[in-house]
Amino acid sequence: MNWRLNICFISFCFLFFVSLVNVVLGIYFCLNNICYFIEWDVVTINSMNIVMTFLFDWMSLLFMGFVLFISSMVIFYSHNYMEGDPYISRFILLVLMFVLSMMLLIISPNMISILLGWDGLGLISYLLVIYYQNFKSYGAGMLTVLSNRLGDVAFLLSIAWMLNYGSWNYYFYLNFMFDSIEAQIISGLMIFAAMTKSAQIPFSAWLPAAMAAPTPVSALVHSSTLVTAGVYLMIRFNSLIVGTDLSKYLLLIGGMTMFMSGLGANFEFDLKKIIALSTLSQLGLMMSILSMGYYSLAFFHLLTHALFKALLFMCAGVIIHNMGDCQDIRFMGGLVHFLPLSSSCFMVSNLALCGMPFLAGFYSKDLILEMCLISNLNFVSFLFFFVSTGLTACYTARLIYYSMAGGLNMSSCYGISDEGWWMLKGMMGMLFMAVLGGSMLSWTIFPIPSMICLPMILKMLALIVSVVGAWMGYQFSMFHFGDNMFNMKIIFSSFFMGSMWFMPYISTRGLYFHPINLGGLFLSGFDQGWCEYMGAQGMHNYFKNMSVYNQSYQNNFLKIYLIFFMIWITLILFLY
Template sequence: MYWRSMICNISFIFLFFFSSVFFFFGLYFSVYNICYFVDWEVFCLNSTSIVMTFLFDWVCLFFMSLVLFISSMVIFYSAGYMEGDIFMLRFVFLVLLFVLSMMLLIVSPNLISILLGWDGLGLISYLLVIYYQNFKSFSAGMLTVLSNRLGDVAFLIGIAWMLNFGSWNYVFYVDFLSNSIELKIISFLMIFAAMTKSAQIPFSSWLPAAMAAPTPVSALVHSSTLVTAGVYLMIRFNPLIISTGYSSYLLLIGGMTMFMSGLGANFEFDLKKIIALSTLSQLGLMMSILSMGLPDLAFFHLMTHALFKALLFMCAGVIIHNLGDCQDIRFMGGLINYLPLTSMCFCISNLALCGMPFLAGFYSKDLILEVTSMSFVNMVSFMFYFVSTGLTACYTIRLLYFVMFGDTSLSSSLCISDENWFMLKGMLGMVFMAVLGGSLISWIVFPAPSMICLPFFLKTLAFLVTFLGAGIGYLFSGGNYNYNMISIYYTTWTYFVGSMWFMPFISTKGFVMPFLSSGSFMTKSFDHGWCETFGGQGIFNVIKSTSLYNQLFQFNLIKTYLMSFIFFVLFWLMMF
């Protein structure tokens, strides 16, 4: 037991130290607007030089600092959450490998080295999702890895197209040659890869399924690393996306994703899946604001969202841990009386998600909505933004009521307490950043203040839809009209919305079954049919029958040979 906590402490110190180093380097690079390219010649053979290129700028350094900070807190938290696991060392090594893959992806301006980090994220996320080896985990892991492989294929095709330019360093090409057909194809392929990794429609079903992984994995993988890799790639490729004209499609896809996930979270009862759908909604928000040509704003929301969403997953892990691995919010309630410190962290992270003033989420979400109100977007995109904001407040208040403030539905045999200090210290480190991180990051990303002038209605519209959504969430969860009655009266609608518009069915049975049935037909008709008749099995039968006939002559009397010879001569005379 001692050596397991020692490994977590050493990993925590190591990651936290490098997080601080990268943060101060990021400040220096941001103030002086510095960007470094570092070329490392791996080896040179027959005048062929294999060079590894790294890009260091303020975006890269701040994002690495954030990922390392969250990773350090998650590993410290894991010392308490995974306390009884006999494979603790394996878990820590997998998390560290995951962080290493993310670091490689962040610092790479080269499609080849990005692919190494990209595939590393996909492989290790699969190993982490199937960490609890049961049927549900295996199914979720297979759905996760196959969905991400589609993006990997697009990435490989993009690498092949980059051969036309003589280099895979995409940063040299994103600002010009936008009218060439090659860059339009590369732009489409990168958008497709980012959509699969960041779980945009129609590839959204793998993210809630991946909640089969341990909760510390969800706090790291599904808040600031794996799912944000696609957003980070789009931030790097943003000039190319805007210039090639794919931004309108990305705006529609991002808006549909955040609306669909926000609506589905209001009909979900699994605690971790609600938080996963919340993550999906915020990813759609980042993708849609990227399509409007605002990569700095998307990066700002990416960092603030990672802080409070990791805290939200960690609080959910403490609740699940105390309730004996129960994740259904209908069996919770009144936990504020039993877990006061965890409840405080849970409420802070949820309020930051809703955009409560002066918490981390307020600075980015409110700015995004105000910039959207100033932009020339159509009414559909405008409604996607503000209706999704109201839905966020709706499912957040519903979650708080069911888990914290509602009637207690706990088992009388449970022993619930805030006594695991490993988990609490990890969460308290995140609470500090969830409260102050928004203002700190805004001073760094937007050092020059800007004035946004809007009419009074548009200026207050974000608060109005938030309060309206919160009121509807409380009315349906704690009032006379509850979600159970809605589910009974409107079964088809509830099933449609709660199943993410049938996307899990489409991604599994709907997509796989036609290929399985056609594959079965091809196997029976060709592989086991004509190909066998005229192929290996047919040749085998001919040789076997010929050998048996030959063997018949060899094991018989001389008269058999004479009769065969006479028959052969007569046949020859008749022919000629």
């Protein structure tokens, strides 16, 4: 076991130290308004230079610091969680490659190097989703990688359109790309790529399916790496989107995603999928506020969400680990008596998700909702924001009721206790940031306090919506017990909302299954059929027959020569 301890501990120490350096540098760059653009000549051949560019500003450094901090805690946590895995070194290396791809995406102002990180995230996420080698994992991995490939195609097309500007360093052209058709096309392709990576409607089905990965991977993927890559890309391209028709489209899509996932989480019983749907809801919130032009607010919520969501997945991993790999919340109950420390972390992260005052999520979420109230929003978007906030509190209260209240609904043979000290120590580091991270970030990113003046009812609206949502979540929990069985009375509606508006069926059958079958028909009918008959194979057969015919002449050359000689002599004699 010593080598396992070494690889986990060395990886943890390295990532933790680098994360501290990045966070300190990010705060320094933010307070002093510093930005470094570095070009590295990788290789020079004659007159051709291959240059790698890096962008170091407060945003990239802070984000890198948070990603590395969460990664270090996840690797520390994995020593206990993955202790039964004989190939833990392979798992740690995959996680490190995943983090490296995210680093490349964060610090690259060049479309080509962003594509390297973007595709690296897609490939390694596939390898991590199929880490547990079974049919469910393979299906989830294929859905994940095919959904992300659609965005990769859009990214490649945007790279082709960037050639109109003479360089792939998009950072140089953001202030000059407003009125051109190329800028609108590039912006549309970037929005499409970000929608697939951040699982916006209609590409949302892969996010809950990716829960087939090990829980430490889920903690990393759903907090700060894969799903946030699309949001981060939109933050960088924000100046091209604000004020255009694309921003209205993105606002609608983000609001629908937020509402759909919040509604679906209230009808889900898989612990990890509930948390995955909450991630989807928060991604919709970030996309919506981005489309309104508040990119620093979206980045602020991106960082605070990463802190409490990683902690939430870690707590879910401890619960699943102790429950004998059972993820159904109906079998849980009374866990606060068996797992007091893990349950405390679970409650803190859930309250931060709901926007409990003075926890990490409160500072970003409350500010976002207040900015929505003073913005020129239509009524539908207003409903999306506030109803989704209420639904967040609703499914959180339902989750807490099922898992923490009452008595244990599983066999009493299970020994449930807080004994995984490596997991608990990893969670303690995340707990500290989930409580204090929001306030520290708000002091850094918004050092000058701004006063938002609203009427009392609007000022209290976010709190009122959260309290009403929590009460409704408790009531929804009661529907599944007792004599009325409310869910059975609305069975079709429950199935519709619990299956994300039938999106998994649309994605698997509509977007992937039938097009792949159609591609197979084209392959057999055209590529291996008429194209072969009229093209390569037809030409091969034609030239083969001509060669055989020519060969027959060559094999009988003397006879043919004599015949032609006799004909020639006869013609001469006849003419004379």
